[in-house]
Amino acid sequence: MSNTRTAEYRAFDANTLIGYLAGIEVVAEILGESQWTANEVGDGNVNQVFIVEPAPGSEGTPVVVKQALPYLRVAGDDWPLTRERMRHEIAALERYGDLVPGRAPAVIHTAPEMSLVVMEYLAAHEVMRGPLMAGRTFPQFAAHVGTFVAETCFATSDLALSGPAKKTLVVERSNPELCELQEDFVFTNPFMESEENEWNPALDELVARVRADGALQVASAEAKRVYLTNTEALLHGDLHTGSLMVTNTDTRVIDPEFAFFGPIGYDLGTLFANLVINRLSHRVHTPDAAERAEMEAWLDGCLVDTWSTFARVFDERWQRHEGDGATPAAYWDFDGGPQAFAHRRAGYLARVLVDSASQGGCEMLRRLMGIVTVPELGAITDNDLRAEIETDLAAIARRWLLDAEQITRPEDLLVAVHEVIG
Amino acid sequence: MSNTRTAEYRAFDANTLIGYLAGIEVVAEILGESQWTANEVGDGNVNQVFIVEPAPGSEGTPVVVKQALPYLRVAGDDWPLTRERMRHEIAALERYGDLVPGRAPAVIHTAPEMSLVVMEYLAAHEVMRGPLMAGRTFPQFAAHVGTFVAETCFATSDLALSGPAKKTLVVERSNPELCELQEDFVFTNPFMESEENEWNPALDELVARVRADGALQVASAEAKRVYLTNTEALLHGDLHTGSLMVTNTDTRVIDPEFAFFGPIGYDLGTLFANLVINRLSHRVHTPDAAERAEMEAWLDGCLVDTWSTFARVFDERWQRHEGDGATPAAYWDFDGGPQAFAHRRAGYLARVLVDSASQGGCEMLRRLMGIVTVPELGAITDNDLRAEIETDLAAIARRWLLDAEQITRPEDLLVAVHEVIG
Numbered sequence: 001m002s003n004t005r006t007a008e009y010r011a012f013d014a015n016t017l018i019g020y021l022a023g024i025e026v027v028a029e030i031l032g033e034s035q036w037t038a039n040e041v042g043d044g045n046v047n048q049v050f051i052v053e054p055a056p057g058s059e060g061t062p063v064v065v066k067q068a069l070p071y072l073r074v075a076g077d078d079w080p081l082t083r084e085r086m087r088h089e090i091a092a093l094e095r096y097g098d099l100v101p102g103r104a105p106a107v108i109h110t111a112p113e114m115s116l117v118v119m120e121y122l123a124a125h126e127v128m129r130g131p132l133m134a135g136r137t138f139p140q141f142a143a144h145v146g147t148f149v150a151e152t153c154f155a156t157s158d159l160a161l162s163g164p165a166k167k168t169l170v171v172e173r174s175n176p177e178l179c180e181l182q183e184d185f186v187f188t189n190p191f192m193e194s195e196e197n198e199w200n201p202a203l204d205e206l207v208a209r210v211r212a213d214g215a216l217q218v219a220s221a222e223a224k225r226v227y228l229t230n231t232e233a234l235l236h237g238d239l240h241t242g243s244l245m246v247t248n249t250d251t252r253v254i255d256p257e258f259a260f261f262g263p264i265g266y267d268l269g270t271l272f273a274n275l276v277i278n279r280l281s282h283r284v285h286t287p288d289a290a291e292r293a294e295m296e297a298w299l300d301g302c303l304v305d306t307w308s309t310f311a312r313v314f315d316e317r318w319q320r321h322e323g324d325g326a327t328p329a330a331y332w333d334f335d336g337g338p339q340a341f342a343h344r345r346a347g348y349l350a351r352v353l354v355d356s357a358s359q360g361g362c363e364m365l366r367r368l369m370g371i372v373t374v375p376e377l378g379a380i381t382d383n384d385l386r387a388e389i390e391t392d393l394a395a396i397a398r399r400w401l402l403d404a405e406q407i408t409r410p411e412d413l414l415v416a417v418h419e420v421i422g
Numbered sequence: 423m424s425n426t427r428t429a430e431y432r433a434f435d436a437n438t439l440i441g442y443l444a445g446i447e448v449v450a451e452i453l454g455e456s457q458w459t460a461n462e463v464g465d466g467n468v469n470q471v472f473i474v475e476p477a478p479g480s481e482g483t484p485v486v487v488k489q490a491l492p493y494l495r496v497a498g499d500d501w502p503l504t505r506e507r508m509r510h511e512i513a514a515l516e517r518y519g520d521l522v523p524g525r526a527p528a529v530i531h532t533a534p535e536m537s538l539v540v541m542e543y544l545a546a547h548e549v550m551r552g553p554l555m556a557g558r559t560f561p562q563f564a565a566h567v568g569t570f571v572a573e574t575c576f577a578t579s580d581l582a583l584s585g586p587a588k589k590t591l592v593v594e595r596s597n598p599e600l601c602e603l604q605e606d607f608v609f610t611n612p613f614m615e616s617e618e619n620e621w622n623p624a625l626d627e628l629v630a631r632v633r634a635d636g637a638l639q640v641a642s643a644e645a646k647r648v649y650l651t652n653t654e655a656l657l658h659g660d661l662h663t664g665s666l667m668v669t670n671t672d673t674r675v676i677d678p679e680f681a682f683f684g685p686i687g688y689d690l691g692t693l694f695a696n697l698v699i700n701r702l703s704h705r706v707h708t709p710d711a712a713e714r715a716e717m718e719a720w721l722d723g724c725l726v727d728t729w730s731t732f733a734r735v736f737d738e739r740w741q742r743h744e745g746d747g748a749t750p751a752a753y754w755d756f757d758g759g760p761q762a763f764a765h766r767r768a769g770y771l772a773r774v775l776v777d778s779a780s781q782g783g784c785e786m787l788r789r790l791m792g793i794v795t796v797p798e799l800g801a802i803t804d805n806d807l808r809a810e811i812e813t814d815l816a817a818i819a820r821r822w823l824l825d826a827e828q829i830t831r832p833e834d835l836l837v838a839v840h841e842v843i844g
Contacts, residue, residue: 171596176589188750
């Protein structure tokens with residue numbers, strides 16, 4: 001699928017992109033023989049995304065083109081980033097195609113020299129965060145995303161791969177630049193004086209209090225250690241509800257440019273934190289009490305079901321002893337071995353849940369106090385109302401971080417939510 | 423220092439080595455103008471080691487030459503290993519020269535194409551294990567080795583390096599083949615049916631019992647997970663008393679070909695386990711009760727002092743906030759920040775101690791039940807006497823593995839020793 005020409009990188013605009021795509025046979029065939037139009041629709045920080053469409057009424061099919069820019073868009077040209085991240089995104093999308101067919105957009109064409117990928121256009125899908133804010137629910141979502149995390153993480157962990165195969169993959173997928181963004185913007189800068197931090201002006205006191213909370217700072221530093229050192233599995237690396245596209249019956253995972261070997265709890269915790277942020281934001285976004293209660297119950301259930309699906313699928317994979325993992329079937333071949341093996345699997349998953357709580361706690365806090373907030377909070381125009389929600393979120397995050405070791409079931413994550421909001 | 427000729431690799435013998443060294447100016451100058459002799463003295467499994475000496479009475483100085491072989495010597499030609507490991511050994515020796523001058527042999531010449539390094543000959547030094555078995559003590563050792571682990575590990579951890587710098591080094595120092603040896607021979611094969619395992623025939627029942635001990639198998643699997651996934655610092659990777667050369671006043675760390683990014687507790691636990699094995703072996707090797715008690719007390723103190731030095735030096739380094747580590751000084755800049763920072767450092771070191779216990783537990787067990795035992799045990803000709811010691815070691819290892827979380831001071835490691843031996 002790769003374009004082997006060694007043309008020099010250039011950032012496309014809508015016009016130059018169409019000329020470029022016309023020269024790529026597989027793409028031209030899909031778009032068909034009409035006058036194409038391209039619209040830049042990206043809202044990410046480091047890439048541009050185009051929808052390229054054939055003329056209305058013609059026989060072609062639209063495609064999506066994503067191109068990495070050589071800088072971080074939100075910060076302007078003075079924050080250079082290499083385009084290396086597109087290499088990671090392409091590798092991840094192709095891996096998803098193998099491991100979880102249908103859970104990511106299909107890859108049509110890749111052009112590493114342009115840091116560009118042409119993908120299936122998901123006409124019926126929406127980025128999940130918006131519809132969630134509007135109170136819509138997605139009955140298949142928890143099963144889909146839980147399976148996605150389980151399958152992709154298990155297959156890239158030491159439980160499935162031999163030591164040498166795993167280490168080779170860790171080297172190939174080392175992603176220092178994108179990891180550094182998360183290190184700084186999730187784990188460090190929000191917790192200290194740093195010029196790019198932004199927050200709700202009504203939150204000044206809370207931010208000062210959080211940053212002077214010794215126990216919380218210690219727990220966040222430990223969460224950062226786990227993020228930095230635990231090469232457990234090849235993660236998505238930015239699995240919030242803006243990296244998920246949904247319909248009533250389908251779920252697609254997009255934007256895996258942050259993919260790296262990290263703790264599984266980072267992906268799950270990021271998702272759980274964003275579900276909880278969304279949940280609390282319905283106090284504003286869903287004024288009707290009954291509708292709001294229904295949405296909150298769905299979000300709570302979604303969190304628990306995502307974990308349960310993840311844990312079930314991960315555990316099933318492990319029981320099959322496929323591949324060449326760390327403890328082969330023979331390791332458990334003794335009287336009482338099946339029970340010990342079950343105990344081992346449960347213990348492993350219990351630790352992933354603990355990690356999810358502490359990683360998710362940092363994700364929640366950074367969305368209040370760091371450089372990048374989320375639409376759920378940013379869209380609230382009443383700063384005092386927003387601060388009430390954010391104050392509760394900070395208290396929940398504190399529980400997730402400080403009581404992580406006591407969280408033994410996914411429901412315990414919700415106990416913290418319910419006790420804080422009263 | 424590198425020889426840039428691209429000669430083809432060949433394994434030297436004593437004669438061909440002398441011809442080769444004659445062509446290397448820096449080496450020839452050190453050896454001087456006499457008739458040199460070379461003697462192969464290696465007792466490792468994957469390398470040959472030569473002492474090359476000038477003629478007696480001549481003015482030259484001897485050197486040591488270490489050359490990696492393309493197979494694992496103990497298993498014969500059918501177990502191929504690449505010579506890649508010499509690249510790791512050379513990089514580690516050069517790093518030690520920078521970070522802990524004088525704690526490793528000085529490097530005179532490296533020849534990557536021959537997988538060969540020429541080093542300072544340590545005329546007065548002995549490999550530590552032998553003199554320890556003979557009941558000799560080394561008053562500076564704990565301070566030296568504790569400082570060595572602290573300095574090398576701190577400088578290569580996320581506490582000193584930026585995320586990108588650390589990840590770049592993790593990629594450079596990925597060492598899958600040598601790690602696989604430890605994965606198999608330390609953490610997996612000893613714990614299950616595997617044809618290359620060997621043990622004292624009087625130990626059959628114990629080996630069967632250990633392998634059917636569900637709780638122990640679970641704890642060992644968790645220790646292997648930590649070994650496989652925690653890229654905390656650049657370790658030596660095989661830090662037992664056969665990788666240390668000593669005099670009464672000096673300590674040198676040798677053989678770092680296993681160097682890789684792993685949990686600091688692996689290096690410390692390996693060393694602690696070997697000190698405890700040595701300690702118990704004096705029941706046979708030091709028949710005089712008073713002498714034995716003195717040696718045992720020294721070994722106990724050595725373990726505690728090694729930890730204490732390590733912890734003190736590591737903590738001092740961290741307090742200086744040099745480099746570009748995970749939590750900069752500004753992260754702790756708040757009322758109560760110094761106390762929180764102290765709490766963080768103590769918590770970090772507490773986890774390293776827990777890791778040391780469980781990693782050390784696996785090291786002890788594999789020396790009883792795996793492919794490579796240690797001279798302390800192998801030299802005991804009375805199998806029943808040997809089995810008594812080994813049975814106690816297995817019980818100590820079990821305590822270190824199962825009670826690791828309760829080990830909060832280095833003395834707790836010794837409490838397990840003393841309670842087992844009664």
